[in-house]
Amino acid sequence: MGEPNSHVLFFPYPLQGHINPMIQLGKRLSKKGLTVSLIIASNIHREPYTSEDYSITVHTINDGFFPHEHPHAKIKDPPRFNESTARSLADFISRQKLTGNPPKALIYDPFMPFALDVAKDLGLCVVAYFTQPWLASLIYYHINEGTYDVPDDRHEDPILASFPGFPLLSQNDLPSFACEKGSYPLIFKVVVSQFSNLRRADCILCNTFDQLEPKVRLYNLNGDH
Template structure:
């Protein structure tokens, strides 16, 4: 504290950016992660790429800041899943970069970008701005492991029969597997996006997974290389 009573604690507070893919199953875990992270002391800004969706008025986000950036989607616009994914990447790559640049030049410049793992290209944007990058996998370790094996060519797709993930686990029936590995023609761009989550992990500073560890300990520690 200065002699005039002004404190510099807030000015020195770490600032962490968190960006989520804008669908509920991704927003919820990253929102909860952001609030838990903020409870430890740093300033946390949750970034939601969305032109039309906003948090309801009663949503509890008091611990964090929430920022919205354009995603290029116009209300009432009808696109196929693959068209929407392509447009999302093209627009958000730019708007996220612009937002991070604004924050870097602000009073509280960020040092880390935690990004939804399906937005794999966000790591390049973070590093271009001098930030560390950390992917956050919203799906369970089992699903991550399946996609990881597909990415490295260790499992042939489409999977047409019972699937053994690790020796000590029971066989998984086709109905229990992610639909993208059993029907590869369903959404080819989405398939490429989820498998691509593992393409640049070596460039990440940390890797974060949304899981209940005691339920997935064997998978979490299994060597899939």
């Protein structure tokens, strides 16, 4: 993946807070001589274009929704988004593999775990990039593993939560999805399902802030550090 002119695909979840970190990483790889394509799942088709400030070509693929539907409709209907976008992504990668510079890797947002399976089945190296702070992602990981139970409701005296490598956190310190069971069911399912097939990834990257998370010890999926 690191050879000059190697083609790398980036596939962020289509919200600005997830797209921006992908673009920043793409810019760095582009400066190293790699060919970078950014794939956006959208209900509006646009012709591919290459940014003027950095050599990243932006492509849109169909997310299964109509142009008149609100962009947030995909959050309310995850099965429709996942199934349609998975097909579109598979078609896009298949077409790209027939070009003069076929992609060698996909860097994807784990908010869309189907992307890992699609790219793996098509023979690409696959990298998971957690664009949210690693502290939040690790909490979601423990929820998925069953090593942390989301409280049924908010307590007047917030309970304490303990995670490996963390200081003790109060209930109010946790991400909103981890504070009260059933508070945001659709989004909760998205953030927890990030880990459903993560062991198939060839590499895992995380977004972090070294000045805010100096004592966090990053554990891999086997519990080692």
